[in-house]
Amino acid sequence: MLDLRRAAAIIFALVGVLPLLLFVFFLWHFDLAARTEAQMGLFLALVVAVLGYAVFHRMVARISSLARAVDVAAPVDATGSRAAADHGAVAGLGPVVEISELANAFSRMLADLRASTERLEDLVFKLGTLNEMVEMASKIPHIQDLLADVLERTMRAVHARIGSIMLLDRDRQTLKVVAARGHSTEVLGGPEVRVGEGVSGKAVQLGEPVLVENIETDPRFGKPNDPKYGGGSFICMPLRVADRIIGVVNLAMKQSVGGISTTPPFSRTDLQFLNTLMTYTAYAVDNARLLEEAQDAARKLNEVVEDQQLRLTLAQQQMIQAAKLSALGELVAGVSHELNNPLAVLQGSVELLTDEAPEAMKPHLVVMQRSIDRAGRIVQGLLTFGRKRPLQRQRVSLRRLLDQVLDVSAADLRLARVTVETEVAPDVADIWADDHQLQQVLLNLVTNAKQALADIVGERRLRVSIRALDGERVSIVVEDNGPGIAPELVPTIFDPFVSTKGVRGTGLGLSISYGIVREHGGHIAVQSRLGGGARFTIDLPVGALEPELPPPSPVPAPAMSGALILLAEDDESLREILRGRLEQEGYRTRSAASAEEALGKLNGEVQMVISD
Structure with a gap:
């Protein structure tokens, strides 16, 4: 290969000396060499040629030194050298060293410029991603959507092909995958990683990012509970909020194990970019989590407030109902007491007349006796509603009480073709109550349900369930699939003389039941919609159970005849x-x-x- 100086000498010889020799040849051939003008011209041509050669030689030397100064970079591989030699070839002379060196230098400069442009574009893209993340973090309130978007943008920014975000459970000191891309579906919600175990656990424990050149050669991978990242470069970046770590981001290139990667590993620039990006991301994730926790707490608080408002409303309604019924009870008890006297007179008179009246009069006396009995029952009901009789409390088994009520009404229920379902929880405790009064309440409710189901075509179903509300209260629910109660009657259903049966009922059964339940320290409520059946719920306190005493021995009454x-x-x-x-x-x-x-x-x- 010629150098530039030899090539320049050859070119000068061809361009400068050869024409001069041709000029001398023509002078000699035409016998003009002896003339003074010709000799002077030849001399001047020779001087010009020598000066031109000197100037050309110095210029070529300068170019050669510049070419050698430019070509001081790292050695080029065989392909690059061959390409440079092809670019330095001069027609008729072959390759020229200095021209090859210039071509080689320019090729490297172009490659460097292209790499710098790519790095600049990458930095611009990452800066754009950072700006987008900062703006996006304030617009996505839901943490799961935020995590998915953060992971997608981060992977795109550093050209990762697989990644995951794991959040830290501070109480249990474990990391759990909450967002993933490129993984199999079982990674989400899969096994957890304890702090200090694996790459992710170490990153949380140390509080520093981890950059791995090759996953295949790192002993911390391949654990049973680690998400699989294939092979190649790997980054684990902690999510830090002030001095707290709330999770990590895992990113990998993911190449086939044992294969040759064509993707460059993660660089320190990627690490620095991720460190900056994850700072904003961590605050955004933490804020989103705090927002969700605040919203959840507010929702639960609203539920509690609504529940308390409902309880307060029900309590107020019950207080109003209790006050109203208490006033009615006092009034009714007084009226009933006054009615008892004339009823007793009528009863006694009928009994005396029955013994002395002729047979023709006795049927009329029977009719009179029935009316007196009906009036007596009404008065006794009014007295019961007014609670003028004390409760005879004792230990009561609700399961046995329910069986007694159903035994009493079994025949009527069978005739009415009513299917009865019962459910008594095994943990229901005995209560301290008046079993006769409670039996009257249940019998009233069962009888009312049977009568309500009389007009139902098809299945007639009555269900009674008893369960413990807590250690101090029990609940009894009686419900049917009858026609229900008219909405306008529901608010006053426990008032005296309010009946859904028209002239067939006295309207005292539910009022008496309400008084009995209230006297026990409980409350009774109704839920119904027209055509959807009725549901009566009784809430009773268990009470302080006392040991049962044996019944007293009967004392024979003394003879009182003539007393x-x-x-x-x-x-x-x-x-x-x-x-x-x-x-x-x-x-x-x-x-x-x-x-x-x-x-x-x-x-x-x-x-x-x-x-x-």
Whole structure:
């Protein structure tokens, strides 16, 4: 290969000396060499040629030195040298060293320029990604959407082909994958990684990013609970908020194991970019998590407030209902007490007439007796509603109580073709209550349900369930699939004389049940919609159970025939009826219209006092 100086000498010889020789040849051939003008011209041509050669030689030397100064870079491979030799070839002379060196230098400069342009474009793309992430972080409130978007943009920015985001559970000190791309589906929600184990656990423990050149040769990979990242370069970057680490981001190139990667490994620039990006990301993720926790707490608080408002509303309604029924109870009890006296007079009169009346009169007396009995039941119901009789509390098994009620009404339920379903939780405790009164409540509800189902075509179903609300209260639910209660009747269904049966009912059954339940310290409520059946719920306290005492032994009554009885009654009619009835039975009587009169007539001869 020629150098530039030899090539320049050859070119000068061809361009400068050869024409001069041709000029001398023509002078000699035409016998002009002896002429003075020709000799002077030849001399001047020779001087010009020599000067031109000197100038050309110095210029070529300068170019040669510049070419050698440019070509001081790293050696070029065989392909690059061959390409440079082809570019340095001069037609007719072959390759020229300096020209090859210049071509080689320019090729390297172009390659460097192209690489610098690519790096600049990469940096611009990463800066754009960073700006997008900062803007996007304030617009995506849901943490799962935010994590998925962060992972996608981060992988695109560093040209990763597989990645995941793991969040830290501070209480359990474990990392769990919450977002992944390029993984199999079982990675999400899969096995957890403990802090200090594997690359991710070490990154959290140390608080520093981890850059691995090749996953295949790193002993921390290949654990059973590690997501599989294939081979190649790997980065694990902690998500840090101030001095707290909330998770990590894992990124990998993912090449086939044992294969030759054509993708360059992650660089320190990638590491620095990810460090900056993850700072913003960590705050965004933490803010999104705090927002979700705040929203969840607010939602739960709203639920609690709504529940308490509902409870308060129900309590207010129950207080209003209780106050109203209490006032009604006082009124009804007073009226009932006043009604008892004339009823007793009528009852006594009918009994006396029945013994003395002719046979033709007795059917009328039977009709009168039935009416008196009905009026008596109404009065007794009113007295029960007014709660003028104390509860006889004892240990009561609700399971046994329910069986007794269903045994009493079994025949009526079968005739009405009503299917009964019962469910008694095994943990229901015995309660301290009046079993007879509670039996009346359940019997009222079962009877009402049976009567409501009478007009139903098809399946008639009655369901009774008993369960423990907590250690101190129990719940009894009686529901049917009947026609339900009219909406306008639901608010007043427990008021006296309110009935869904028209003239067939007295309207006292539910009022009495309400009074009994209230007297036990519980409450009863109804839920119903027209055509959708009715559901009555009784909430009762368990109460302080006391040991059962054996019943007292019966004391034989002394013989009272002919005894003197003092009647203290302010109602003259009732007093006369009682006096006549007692004397008819063989007793002697004394009457008193007031307490003072009774005390004046009370002495040692009187063996019994009857008073209201």
